[in-house]
Amino acid sequence: MVPQALLDRAGRGGATGGTGGIGSMLAELLGASQRAVPQALLASGFRFTAPGAASIWGLGA
Numbered sequence: 001m002v003p004q005a006l007l008d009r010a011g012r013g014g015a016t017g018g019t020g021g022i023g024s025m026l027a028e029l030l031g032a033s034q035r036a037v038p039q040a041l042l043a044s045g046f047r048f049t050a051p052g053a054a055s056i057w058g059l060g061a
Helices: 004-036 039-043
Strands: 046-048 057-059
Touching: none
Parallel strands: none
Antiparallel strands: 046 057
């Protein structure tokens, strides 16, 4: 679930900031997603890979 504040920011960034706005919005979304992952999953080998465009979520990699 994406917080409304991020959706609002994404709309403004896409309309006025071009790729820079989109890039920062994606960075915020990835950061929020990473913080939302339970520590139990991280401890069991579930990894979040922000730079991986092809596979955002990686298992044990």
